[in-house]
Amino acid sequence: MKAQDLKLDSTNIDVIIKDMTLEEKLNLLVGSQGNVDTDATAAVGNSSTLVPGAAGQLNGIRRLGVPYVVMGDGPAGVRIAPTRKSIDKTFYCTHFPVELAMSATWNTELVKSVGIAMGNEAKHYGIDILLAPAANIHRNPLNGRNFEYYSEDPLLSGKMATAEINGIQSQGIGTSLKHLALNNQETNRTNNDVRGGLRTFREIYLKPFEIAVKESQPWTVMTAYNRINGVYASESKDLLTDILRKEWGFKGVVVTDWYGGQYATNQMIAGNDLLMPGKASQVEEIKASISNGKLPMEIIDRNVKNVLECVVKTRSFKGLTADNNPDLRTHAILTRNAAVEGMVLLKNRDASLPLKAEVKDLAVFGRTSYDFIAGGTGSGDVNHAYVVSLIEGLKNAGFSIDSEVQKVYEAYMKVMDKKYNKRNRMAFLPKDLIPEMELDSLDLNTIAENNDAAVITIGKTSGEFMDRKIEDNYNLVEPEKELIKKVSEAFHKKGKKVTVILNVCGVVETNSWIEYPDAVLVAWLPGQEGGNSVADLLTGKETPSGRLPMSWPVNYNDVPSKDDFPTPELVSKEDWVKTLVGFMDERTTGNRKNFDVTTYNEGIYVGYRYYTTENVPVSFPFGYGLSYTSFSYDKPCVIKESNGDIKVTVSVQNTGDVAGKEVVQVYVSAPGKDMDKPVRELKAFTKTRKLNPSEKETVTLVIPYESLASFNEKENCWQVEEGEYKVLIARDAMDSNPLMMEIMQKGVVTEKVRPYLLSR
Numbered sequence: 001m002k003a004q005d006l007k008l009d010s011t012n013i014d015v016i017i018k019d020m021t022l023e024e025k026l027n028l029l030v031g032s033q034g035n036v037d038t039d040a041t042a043a044v045g046n047s048s049t050l051v052p053g054a055a056g057q058l059n060g061i062r063r064l065g066v067p068y069v070v071m072g073d074g075p076a077g078v079r080i081a082p083t084r085k086s087i088d089k090t091f092y093c094t095h096f097p098v099e100l101a102m103s104a105t106w107n108t109e110l111v112k113s114v115g116i117a118m119g120n121e122a123k124h125y126g127i128d129i130l131l132a133p134a135a136n137i138h139r140n141p142l143n144g145r146n147f148e149y150y151s152e153d154p155l156l157s158g159k160m161a162t163a164e165i166n167g168i169q170s171q172g173i174g175t176s177l178k179h180l181a182l183n184n185q186e187t188n189r190t191n192n193d194v195r196g197g198l199r200t201f202r203e204i205y206l207k208p209f210e211i212a213v214k215e216s217q218p219w220t221v222m223t224a225y226n227r228i229n230g231v232y233a234s235e236s237k238d239l240l241t242d243i244l245r246k247e248w249g250f251k252g253v254v255v256t257d258w259y260g261g262q263y264a265t266n267q268m269i270a271g272n273d274l275l276m277p278g279k280a281s282q283v284e285e286i287k288a289s290i291s292n293g294k295l296p297m298e299i300i301d302r303n304v305k306n307v308l309e310c311v312v313k314t315r316s317f318k319g320l321t322a323d324n325n326p327d328l329r330t331h332a333i334l335t336r337n338a339a340v341e342g343m344v345l346l347k348n349r350d351a352s353l354p355l356k357a358e359v360k361d362l363a364v365f366g367r368t369s370y371d372f373i374a375g376g377t378g379s380g381d382v383n384h385a386y387v388v389s390l391i392e393g394l395k396n397a398g399f400s401i402d403s404e405v406q407k408v409y410e411a412y413m414k415v416m417d418k419k420y421n422k423r424n425r426m427a428f429l430p431k432d433l434i435p436e437m438e439l440d441s442l443d444l445n446t447i448a449e450n451n452d453a454a455v456i457t458i459g460k461t462s463g464e465f466m467d468r469k470i471e472d473n474y475n476l477v478e479p480e481k482e483l484i485k486k487v488s489e490a491f492h493k494k495g496k497k498v499t500v501i502l503n504v505c506g507v508v509e510t511n512s513w514i515e516y517p518d519a520v521l522v523a524w525l526p527g528q529e530g531g532n533s534v535a536d537l538l539t540g541k542e543t544p545s546g547r548l549p550m551s552w553p554v555n556y557n558d559v560p561s562k563d564d565f566p567t568p569e570l571v572s573k574e575d576w577v578k579t580l581v582g583f584m585d586e587r588t589t590g591n592r593k594n595f596d597v598t599t600y601n602e603g604i605y606v607g608y609r610y611y612t613t614e615n616v617p618v619s620f621p622f623g624y625g626l627s628y629t630s631f632s633y634d635k636p637c638v639i640k641e642s643n644g645d646i647k648v649t650v651s652v653q654n655t656g657d658v659a660g661k662e663v664v665q666v667y668v669s670a671p672g673k674d675m676d677k678p679v680r681e682l683k684a685f686t687k688t689r690k691l692n693p694s695e696k697e698t699v700t701l702v703i704p705y706e707s708l709a710s711f712n713e714k715e716n717c718w719q720v721e722e723g724e725y726k727v728l729i730a731r732d733a734m735d736s737n738p739l740m741m742e743i744m745q746k747g748v749v750t751e752k753v754r755p756y757l758l759s760r
Contacts, residue, residue, distance in 0.1 A: 007065035010312045016064055017301050017308070025304050026286055027059040028066070029268070031278030051126045051322070053081025053091075055379070056258070056277040058307070066308070067316040071176070071255075071276070072127040075099050075134050075148050076375050076527065077118060077382035080125055091324060093121055094331040094528065095374045095384035099133060099160070100506065101342035101524035103150035103549040104625075106663040107687045108163040114338050115167020117331045122173045126322030128314040129174035129219060131379065135161040135208040136183050136224075138550045139606055140565040141474060141507040144186040144430065144462040147525055148380040151549035152607030152622065154204055155682050155707075158211025165216035172315055174219030177212050179257055180244070181205055181233060183224035186467045187566040188579050188595050190260070191588050193227040196600035198756070199711040201228075203604050206243070213248045219310050220253040223272055225260050234261035238756040240271035247753060253310045262587045265289040273303040328385070332529055339526035339533035341661075344546040345519070345626040346510070352497040352518035354540030354628060355453060359497075363402040363451040364391055365487055366480075367437055368459030368503050370409050375525045376505055377430050377463030384528040390457050390501065393531025397539050402451055405442065412437045429580075430463040436479040444490035453497045454487050455538070456517070460504040461525070465580050468506070469568045470556055475509045488516035501534055510619050511554050522546070540628065543660035545687070547625040551607045551618050551733070558618070560602040560610040566594045608733035609678035623665050623682075623732035629656025629693070633664075638727055638741040644705030644720075646743055648684065650729060651698045654691035662688045666701050667730055667738070668708065671723030674747075675710050680728060683707055703727070709750045716755040722747030 008016050017025075032049070033056070050057055051070050058069040073079035078093040094117065096102070102111050122130050134145070138152040150157040165175045182194040182205050212218065221244065223234035233239060234256045244250045255274040261267050264275060264282040268289075275282050289295035311317055345353070364370075369390040375381055391401055416434040448454070458480055462468050471477070476484075488498045499519040502508060503526075514520060521544070523534050536542045553559055571579075575595065578586070590596035605613060608622035636650035652662050664687070667680040684701035691697055708725065709718040725745055730738035 008308065008312065008317075013305055013308045013312070017304055020061070020064070020304070022287070022290070024061050024064070025300055026283050027061065028304050028307050029274060029286070029300070030264075030282050031274065031276040032057045032059050032068070033278040051080055052084050053079065053383070054127060055079075055131055058274065058311070066311060067314070069128045069311055069314050069316055070126060071129045071131055072122060072125075073131050073379040074382070075132040075380050077384075078121045078125055078127060078130065079379065079382050080127070082383040089324075090385070091125065092328065092385035093125070093326075093382050094328055094335055095382040095387070096335045097339045097342055097527045098147045098375050098380065098525045099150050100147045100549065101339060101526055102164075103156060103160050104342040104344055104524065104546040105338065105687070106156070106547050106685055107341055108159055110338055110341055111160050111163040112167035114334065115164040116170055117334055119168035119171030119173040121326040121331065122168070123171050123315055123320070124323055124326040126324075127173065128316050129176055130168055131176045131178065131222065132168070133161045133164040133175065134178050135212060136179060137205050137208065137606060138506075139184040139600075140559060140561045141550070141553070141556070142468045142470065142565060142568065143184055144467045145376070145378070145380070145464060147376040147462060147505040148378075150208070152551065153549070153682050154207035155211070156549055156685070157208035161208060161212040162215040165212060165218050169216070169219065172313075172318075174310065174314065176220040176222045176255060177209060177218040178222035179224035180209050180221050181224055181239065182228055183226055185566055185598060186465055186579070187568065187571055188575065190225040191586075191596065193230060193589075193597045194600065195229055195597060197603065197713060199713050200600050200603045202711045204606055210248050213244070213250050217250070218252060219313065220255050220274075221250060222255050222257055223260060225257050232261045232266075234272040235263060235266035235270050237270040242754060242756060245271065253306050265295050268295055268299055268303060271303075273306045335527045336529035336532050336536070339523070339530055340536050340542045342524060342546045343526070343533065343537060343544060344522040344548055344624070345544040346522060346620055346624075347514060347517070347520040348626050349518045353499060353521070353538060355497075355538050359452040361400045361402065361451045362394060363405050363447045363454045364394065364457075365405065365454060365483060366457035366459070367409060367413055367434060369455065369457040369501075370406070370413060371459075372457070372530050373459050373461050373503050373525055374528050374530060376461055379464065381463075387528050388531035390455070390531045390534055393533070393535035394455070394538070396532060397535035402447060405447060408441055409437060430466055431461055433459060433461060436477065436483060438479060439483060439486055444486060445493070448490040448494045448496060451496070453499070454491045455499050455501060456484055456487055457501040457503050458508070460506075460508060462505040466576070467566055467568045471569065474507065474556055476513060481513045484513050485516050499538065503530070507550060507552050509555055510552065514619075540658070543628045543658055544626060545661040545663065547623050547663045547732070548620055549622070551611055551622045552620040553611075554617055554619050558616055560605055561600070564594060564599055564601050566598075571595070605678065609681065612679040612734055618734065621732045621734035623663070623730070625663070627656075627660050627662075629654055629658045629660040631655060631662040633729060633739060636729055636739055636741065638743065640743050640745075644745060646703040646705075646727060647700060648703070648727060648729070649698060649700045650739075651696050652688050652691070653696040654693055657693055659690050659692045661690050664688070664699055664701065665730055665732065666703065667728040667733065668703065669726035669728065670708065670710075671721050671725065673723060674721045675712065677710065680730075680733065682733070705745070706750045708745065715749075716753050717749045718751040718753075719749050720745060720747055
């Protein structure tokens with residue numbers, strides 16, 4: 001075959017690589033914004049040439065039949081531009097609940113179905129690879145991107161990521177599991193050096209990625225911005241070649257986060273195959289390193305091969321065209337149902353929810369009731385066609401909304417919105433929410449007299465580049481607390497109920513105000529159908545089945561990493577600007593605590609592992625959530641298989657009056673003689689189908705023997721401790737009366753590894 005006749009296919013990748021020029025190879029390893037001007041490549045534009053609003057694209061090579069490959073955000077739905085030049089059509093995508101809300105469903109099948117829908121929309125809109133999901137751990141509740149991550153627990157995070165990846169990739173669309181690894185703060189994220197021990201990193205922060213890689217094989221993995229023990233994640237051979245590829249068996253492409261890392265040469269050597277969105281300076285640096293012998297061509301060819309093996313799987317390579325016509329109507333139903341399952345009922349005094357049939361007239365308070373928050377900002381945002389507000393959802397459910405209260409709120413918001421819209425910065429930054437309205441102009445006693453119940457919504461949001469502030473994001477501000485207190489007092493005097501809806505991006509402090517309302521429902525950032533989803537629960541059309549994927553501390557001072565995480569209020573304007581602009585070019589070092597260097601002094605004691613072990617009270621524990629019905633468990637059967645796996649079988653019965661789903665959580669308490677161990681760790685979970693009253697379902701959960709292993713830093717191995725293990729079926733992580741069984745296990749080294757330092 002003549003060279004000019006070569007065309008890429010899955011069987012001739014090695015031949016293609018031999019025929020490629022150096023310029024062509026570098027065009028595959030550096031995204032389209034770093035394109036080299038050569039006749040071998042197709043016409044080049046910026047990241048959004050093929051699909052406006054997409055995050056970026058890989059260069060094509062026309063003569064070899066290598067197409068452009070389009071990458072698009074993101075974790076809550078496909079993020080593309082809704083409008084295009086000279087086209088009289090909008091290109092909306094479904095805004096699904098954020099990953100935090102999806103994790104709160106504890107339902108991997110549901111998460112997979114959302115992944116299928118996301119992959120389907122990507123395919124219709126011409127996206128080849130979705131930059132999702134994100135599996136970083138909720139180390140601290142102030143992290144600005146926690147809404148975009150699943151949980152404080154590595155097992156729950158890993159299983160949810162696996163489900164989403166399998167769903168998306170079932171549609172022939174690739175995924176990018178991100179951000180590997182330890183991307184747990186937004187403050188100075190491109191320069192911060194994360195320091196900690198290997199056991200901490202491996203058991204907590206790498207584990208969700210390990211689970212997802214082994215159980216789903218994402219097409220790509222995205223490296224994090226930060227350093228790890230002194231070395232950028234995208235420049236760490238220990239992490240990307242030895243752990244990710246050799247230990248975990250990853251077979252795809254490693255791609256940088258946008259403008260991530262510092263030295264392109266080091267990234268190539270480490271095994272970071274693709275630099276996105278690409279810079280011309282990266283191409284020049286790589287060429288110079290090849291010329292001076294610092295970068296062997298074998299490394300370049302290895303990385304090119306990884307990229308081409310991914311390219312041949314894409315819709316673009318297969319010649320599929322974008323029809324720009326996904327089934328948004330069907331997906332809207334899915335997102336509504338998914339949001340319902342992720343909402344968590346925190347409080348329900350005297351069964352005040354669901355609202356009784358005689359409740360028809362509602363007084364609705366809180367500015368977020370009228371401007372519901374669908375999702376966070378940044379790459380996790382979605383250009384949706386609409387958002388159903390709480391007011392709209394309640395009206396759709398047949399409630400009559402107090403028009404005077406509504407009129408006052410809408411007038412206030414119209415005035416304030418003009419003021420705060422002017423303060424909105426670039427799109428990726430958290431939105432400036434208007435302050436909560438004072439109640440001076442409302443006669444609460446008359447309003448309580450004229451309505452059957454009250455609903456209050458409190459809204460908090462976050463996004464990229466900034467971590468959440470304590471005083472006005474993690475904590476409720478005084479006007480919000482006063483709103484809850486005064487409305488509750490007025491309605492309680494009339495013998496009427498008050499419900500608070502938390503339309504929030506993560507944990508908020510509740511201890512100072514939760515005594516006032518009768519019910520509290522966490523709606524999270526539930527996507528475009530949020531108002532309808534809340535109404536489905538308030539009316540009893542659906543029964544709450546969500547469970548918290550993170551602990552809710554009594555106050556921020558109880559958080560184990562509080563001293564080793566940035567305090568956003570103390571970040572200067574100069575440093576904030578550095579965080580904002582530094583991700584593109586500036587790379588600096590320094591020694592400022594929690595800005596230049598963040599040390600994970602809490603070790604493996606993250607979230608409930610800390611609170612349960614140290615007996616620190618929480619407002620609501622990991623795994624907590626109320627229902628409108630009740631469930632009982634028969635005596636479980638626990639069997640140790642010949643390979644050491646633990647099989648748990650238990651029957652769950654709905655003992656209440658309405659249909660509902662139950663989350664079965666299995667924790668394990670290790671002997672803790674050879675190594676420090678948390679009091680209990682989640683090792684398996686499942687969710688029942690919807691059970692009618694008196695209906696029973698038998699579920700079986702398997703705890704793999706290897707999952708009992710802890711990482712022994714001294715011996716550089718994964719090791720199961722010998723002794724008695726307690727298997728606990730618990731309602732949440734701090735359940736004081738779990739069903740408990742005991743199993744004896746032999747002590748075995750399950751895997752021996754090289755003593756990586758996670759450094760270059």
